[in-house]
Amino acid sequence: MVKITLNKLLKCIGVACQTTIEVQGITDRSDEAKQDWLFISLHGTRDSGEKYLDEVLAKGAYVLSSEPHDDERIFFHEHLHKAAAELLDVYYARPYEKLHVCGVTGTSGKTSVSSLCVQLLNAQGLKTMLIGTNGIQYEQQMIPTGNTTPSLFILMRCLHEALERGITHVVMEVSSHAVATHRIGNIRYDVIIFTRITSDHLDFHFTQSQYRYTKFKLRFSLKPQGTVILHNDDQKMREFYQLNHHKLITYGFQAAHFTAESPVVTDRDSSFVMHDYTFHSPLLSDVNILNTAAVIAYGRLIQVSYAKLQETVSRFQGIPGRLECIRTQAYTIWIDYAHTSDALKNVLLFAEKVKTNRIITVIGCGGERDRIKRPLMAELSAHYSDLTILTADNPRSEWLPQILFDMCPEPKPNTVIIEDRRCAIKHAVKNAGNGDIIIIAGRGNEAYQTIYGQRIRFLDQDAVKEILLREEVPWISNI
Numbered sequence: 001m002v003k004i005t006l007n008k009l010l011k012c013i014g015v016a017c018q019t020t021i022e023v024q025g026i027t028d029r030s031d032e033a034k035q036d037w038l039f040i041s042l043h044g045t046r047d048s049g050e051k052y053l054d055e056v057l058a059k060g061a062y063v064l065s066s067e068p069h070d071d072e073r074i075f076f077h078e079h080l081h082k083a084a085a086e087l088l089d090v091y092y093a094r095p096y097e098k099l100h101v102c103g104v105t106g107t108s109g110k111t112s113v114s115s116l117c118v119q120l121l122n123a124q125g126l127k128t129m130l131i132g133t134n135g136i137q138y139e140q141q142m143i144p145t146g147n148t149t150p151s152l153f154i155l156m157r158c159l160h161e162a163l164e165r166g167i168t169h170v171v172m173e174v175s176s177h178a179v180a181t182h183r184i185g186n187i188r189y190d191v192i193i194f195t196r197i198t199s200d201h202l203d204f205h206f207t208q209s210q211y212r213y214t215k216f217k218l219r220f221s222l223k224p225q226g227t228v229i230l231h232n233d234d235q236k237m238r239e240f241y242q243l244n245h246h247k248l249i250t251y252g253f254q255a256a257h258f259t260a261e262s263p264v265v266t267d268r269d270s271s272f273v274m275h276d277y278t279f280h281s282p283l284l285s286d287v288n289i290l291n292t293a294a295v296i297a298y299g300r301l302i303q304v305s306y307a308k309l310q311e312t313v314s315r316f317q318g319i320p321g322r323l324e325c326i327r328t329q330a331y332t333i334w335i336d337y338a339h340t341s342d343a344l345k346n347v348l349l350f351a352e353k354v355k356t357n358r359i360i361t362v363i364g365c366g367g368e369r370d371r372i373k374r375p376l377m378a379e380l381s382a383h384y385s386d387l388t389i390l391t392a393d394n395p396r397s398e399w400l401p402q403i404l405f406d407m408c409p410e411p412k413p414n415t416v417i418i419e420d421r422r423c424a425i426k427h428a429v430k431n432a433g434n435g436d437i438i439i440i441a442g443r444g445n446e447a448y449q450t451i452y453g454q455r456i457r458f459l460d461q462d463a464v465k466e467i468l469l470r471e472e473v474p475w476i477s478n479i
């Protein structure tokens with residue numbers, strides 16, 4: 001970062017200050033603030049930086065607050081998010097301008113598309129950083145984050161770190177929450193990939209169109225020569241055409257610049273044709289063909305040849321918790337992060353296509369999230385599955401029986417409720433027969449379950465493997 005004194009830094013946002021100490025860091029987290037750091041005291045949804053002022057001042061930090069205080073170490077600014085973006089820009093010297101930055105947004109597919117983009121970039125010998133739900137990944141390191149898009153303070157630190165390490169390409173997931181709450185600050189993107197935008201987080205965005213336009217707003221964060229890569233199949237996505245945007249490339253199954261034709265999916269792999277080139281992929285399902293089409297569009301944009309793209313696609317590595325497949329001799333278990341009705345429907349439709357016997361689905365819904373999706377997800381599961389087991393996801397602070405009641409207010413045929421997720425998975429495995437597909441949906445590779453405020457280690461994959469081990473059933477996994 002830039003060596004800068006507090007008075008010079010604050011001058012950039014029009015705040016008068018006489019203190020000439022050299023700023024050692026900028027944060028909004030009280031636990032991180034240290035001697036000569038600047039603590040930005042944000043108001044949040046659950047907490048407020050104002051509660052921690054005594055603590056950070058005692059540690060020798062300075063404060064920027066949106067409330068007036070009678071303390072010469074606390075400075076005032078009315079618009080803290082805007083101020084934070086400006087300060088971080090100055091402090092880290094706008095690292096995004098020197099990097100190739102690709103943002104991936106959409107309701108489903110962000111982690112999949114961004115991970116595959118990084119696999120493509122790595123196959124080109126480029127140095128990359130991936131920021132998303134599965135953590136911050138670079139140079140064999142994986143730093144977990146609690147969010148799909150971390151806070152601007154973490155993001156800017158990461159981009160700075162990337163430059164320091166000679167990383168040239170950063171791919172990051174951008175959630176709708178991040179766009180709405182200024183979490184991406186002034187970061188500018190070379191490419192923005194839109195996956196499908198359906199419906200989620202209506203607890204936060206209230207209406208689907210508000211949700212969609214929040215995502216579309218991300219186009220304002222393109223660099224002047226930046227490109228949008230847009231999923232084109234859904235009529236609603238085409239509303240994007242009417243907006244004032246930069247260069248636009250489309251992909252999808254129908255009439256797009258990058259159209260995936262003649263798609264074939266099996267329970268082991270997939271293939272399709274694009275611009276007369278045949279692509280074979282070890283990834284499962286139509287949605288991964290779609291995700292691959294987006295990655296090919298991205299690859300062509302950065303001038304990767306079709307031959308190289310064919311080779312890379314044929315070597316794609318599965319992504320943990322995204323249609324992760326555990327096969328036994330008799331039945332197959334898919335562990336998947338489908339936690340929206342659209343994602344769940346796609347997994348169920350895929351299972352319908354490739355099944356040779358029954359579909360058994362284990363599914364729950366998260367607490368403190370969109371309640372509208374709860375009955376929809378239970379209905380979809382009951383419609384497509386021979387047996388549905390409703391269970392806990394992350395109830396968070398909500399009462400689990402209420403979540404399950406929201407999912408299933410009336411008894412449904414072939415639906416049972418088993419609150420404990422491990423017992424629910426066990427019930428599915430015990431009831432599986434030859435040729436059955438068990439879908440364990442909603443948590444992907446989440447390693448902790450949050451139940452009434454407590455974080456308990458729980459990974460669907462571990463639960464499955466423990467049960468198989470106890471039953472002495474051998475298995476193989478695709479990850």
Ligand SMILES: CC(=O)N[C@H]1[C@@H](OP(=O)(O)OP(=O)(O)OC[C@H]2O[C@@H](n3ccc(=O)[nH]c3=O)[C@H](O)[C@@H]2O)O[C@H](CO)[C@@H](O)[C@@H]1O[C@H](C)C(=O)N[C@@H](C)C(=O)N[C@H](CCC(=O)O)C(=O)O
Pocket residue numbers: 028029030031041042043044045046047048049052146147148149150151152175176177178181183
């Ligand atoms: C509702 C929401 O989005 N909250 C996010 C938001 O927190 P917030 O602004 O409400 O902050 P807060 O917890 O009230 O705290 C207020 C201030 O006090 C500070 N504080 C707080 C506690 C403390 O001990 N010391 C301290 O200094 C905090 O650093 C903060 O500056 O900003 C934080 C930092 O960026 C996020 O971690 C936090 O995500 C919470 C954990 C969350 O669950 N968010 C979900 C809804 C979310 O954002 N999900 C999307 C993905 C959605 C998708 O699937 O598309 C994501 O990007 O993760």
Ligand SMILES: Nc1ncnc2c1ncn2[C@@H]1O[C@H](COP(=O)(O)OP(=O)(O)OP(=O)(O)O)[C@@H](O)[C@H]1O
Pocket residue numbers: 106107108109110111112113133148173195196287288290291321322323336337338339342343344346347444
């Ligand atoms: N392009 C897609 N369209 C619809 N569903 C998809 C698509 N890609 C993946 N999925 C489904 O959605 C689930 C979540 O995928 P992924 O993690 O890639 O999405 P995400 O947008 O990153 O999710 P989150 O916002 O929770 O981080 C997958 O497990 C799969 O079932």
Ligand SMILES: N[C@H](CCC[C@H](N)C(=O)O)C(=O)O
Pocket residue numbers: 148339365366367369393394442443446
């Ligand atoms: N990024 C999503 C993940 C939801 C995953 C699901 N397992 C849940 O806990 O609801 C969110 O924060 O809403």
